[in-house]
Amino acid sequence: MTTTENRRSRRTEILEDRPVNLDGFVEEWPEKGLVAMESDFDPQPSVRVEGGRIVELDGRARADFDFMDTFIADHAIDVETAEEVNAIPSVEIARALVDPRASRDELTRIGRGLTPAKILDVVKLMNVVEIMMAMQKMRARRTPANQAHSTSAKDNPIQVAADAAEGALRGFAELETTLGVVRYAPLVAIALQVGGQVGRGGVLTQCALEEATELELGMRGITAYAETISVYGTESVFVDGDDTPWSKAFLASAYASRGIKMRFTSGTGSEVQMGNAEGRSMLYLEIRCILMAKGAGVQGLQNGSISCIGVPGAVPGGIRAVAAENLVASWMDLECASGNDQSFSHSAMRRTARLLPQMLPGTDFVCSGYSAVPNADNMFAGSNLDTEDFDDWNTIQRDLQVDGGLRHVREPEILQVREKAARALQAVFAELDLPRITDEEVEAAVYANGSGDYPERDVLEDLKGAQSVMDRGVTGLDLVKALERSGFHDVAENLLTVLRQRVSGDLLQTSAILTDDFVPLSAINDANDYGGPGSGYRLQGERWEQLKKLRHVTSAEDPETEVS
Amino acid sequence: MSAPTAASTSERTLTLKEVGPAKRASRPDEVVVAVSPAFSDPFTKTIVDVPHAEVIRQILAGIEEQGVHARVIKVWDTADLAAVAHTGARLSGSGISIGLLSRGTAMIHQRDLPRLSNLELFPQSPLLDAEVFRRIGSNAAQYAKGESPAPVPTRNDQMARPRWQAKAALLHLKEFECIVAGRKPVEVEPVISRA
Amino acid sequence: MRVSAPASGSGPDLGAADYPLSVNRQDLLRTPTGKPITALTMNAVVAGEITAEDLRIAPETLQLQATLAESVHRRQLAANFRRAAELTAVPDAEVLAMYNALRPRASSKEQLLGIAENLENKYQATVCGALVREAAEVYERRDLLARDEED
Incomplete structure (x- = not known):
């Protein structure tokens, strides 16, 4: 056998050119925490209770606790059951997680007493299919849902309003925006709220900003919820983020005190990315984040690596670990907005494989940001899915008969809500004496794809307007009045109903969203009751008829025509 | 975008010859280039394989074409970009520095700014090529002269995360291993030779 | 249900x-x-x-x-x-100020205890007060209280 140096086979060349080879992969380095979930450097589970408090946690005595250990021991773990449940063999707990006869209630009862290392010990026993089986049962809300990103590369409020309306119509239960130029935030948050309520009354909106501004927009009723409240798995990285478990717990109460739904954000890979994983695996540290969130009493968590997805994505078993972290959040009885929200791979095949562990079993929000704008306009630095994937997503739902929260909508309906959203925003801006939105801009919004399809805005004038919204103290109620005065009665009524929700506090409960009829749907009145085949959420009836629709389906009655 | 002749650059190697402890200079027409512990040794190139020799050559050329003097120091006790850059700024006669990590991440800093602030930040190391490094040098020199240059345009690539995020984390960890706690910054003479 | x-x-x-x-x-x-x-x-x-x-x-x-x-x-x-x-009961601005005071190395122990007392006495916020007291204790043990020389 002879081979010629420097000559490659045609097949190798073809493989080299495949998009997947543009992705980055690295070897594990467990000593530094560059490892997904199987590391000899993670602690062994242990717990000891004395005098009603935990004095030893995962091999560490109370005197040596860092602040994560302290917070988790004192707030997250049920002291009364800790020793009992931690003594259950991990394999029994893992099997119960996949056994449909073991109820969700029983597993959350066990989960409430477990230590981080014990939880890791359990999920390490599970392969990805078992993780999905368990997720199907442990998800807090019975009905799965989805969340969209609605942003603009030019922070154009008209674009955000139109895309929010389309996103809401397509089925997203929550809409999230953020900014290129932060000072644009008030106008874009208003656009998101108005557009969202045009598309589908009851959709919930948020604007991701630094903590204080985000809270202020929420307090004014311009946004409905918040989720970019980051927590980390080591003390040093937490401190680098300028917070502690106590400051974040206080913030959680601050949001609830204003009737605003809120969830934390965390994810595998953030600590090692910041160079301070303290030699622990990514999943071990993420489990500490999940327990910290639980201890703070926040209703939910956005996790699934999120902005660090390139790190677990590059190591062996990383996407299994990401599926496991979503499962643990659900198991700990938190709402889980399960990632799939950041650019992940050059390979379409790999992008799809990455989302199946959330999409197939269903989660509270399959994506914590499906880009409902072209990725070029995505100011969260791109999502795993964007507008170009809408038809693929709908087809996968139909093929596998799973509910990923979206549906095919016929173009005339889409154009109608886009126009109405732009018109409503035009009216609100006029009523509030904000920079004018022209008819030309409204027309552009109806047919546009991305920010390049809109006339340029006068950015300086817009920023002045944005400042005046803050200075004048414009509130959600002012938006209701402006919509009502300008004849958008139904939109005004939708928004008022959303605002009224904060008086009731119903949306503060775990996994709460609003239905089309403005009925809060949470893990209380829509508790996941999966108990094996034939039980739990089933895609059937009217909803299944909706999801059978695609852009092109040949009519059975008249095969020379299509139905859509 | 075009890097000057890739063929010739690949032959250059960089050695940082230690001159002595880095001191604060008084000449107001200098920019300090502060590099991180693993720069040039053991690492020799950025995350996207731009040789460190080329990085330094372009930055120095950018500074010198503005008629400003350049001085290179190596910071040993931290691999935090803001800290590296701020250390350089405090030693710089003009108060202006360029901080550089081995993977290519760069920052222009000024002595009077808080450590966590900066004049210009270039966080996306995979997008920094020879031309950008030259412009960073040029801008730093213009700040040193008291001018207000237009910031070097930053690029963005949404697919940088899947391709580079993990490698960047790995390089970051390796760089951390090269930290010598307590060791003071050292002035170095960059020697670029053709291998 | x-x-x-x-x-x-x-x-x-x-x-x-x-x-x-x-x-x-x-x-x-x-x-x-x-x-x-x-x-x-x-x-x-x-x-x-x-x-x-x-x-x-x-x-x-x-x-x-x-x-x-x-x-x-x-x-x-x-x-x-x-x-x-x-x-x-606590005004928006005060809530935000308390949150900022709870950030690492933002407050001395006395300042945190002052916030706790304010919560307890002015607002009858005893559960919140206890959380802040707990933070003060942990911050002291973990060296997260404000330092004298901040750059």
């Missing part, structure tokens, strides 16, 4: 079947200004009878939601609602 509701410590004996309160128990819901939730109509908005203050949550409502959360075994969520009930 099938979860049974244990008796709660105070207030009405609420259980999962009462949720959502905005649908099933409107009789229990009032604005902080004392209006029933059913008064929040578009007609009232147009007539100028509704202010932003009416669209806030009342502390009593947060206590109700806490009771509900406890009935479905969400102890920490309930505790958060009870802290939140206390914070409804």
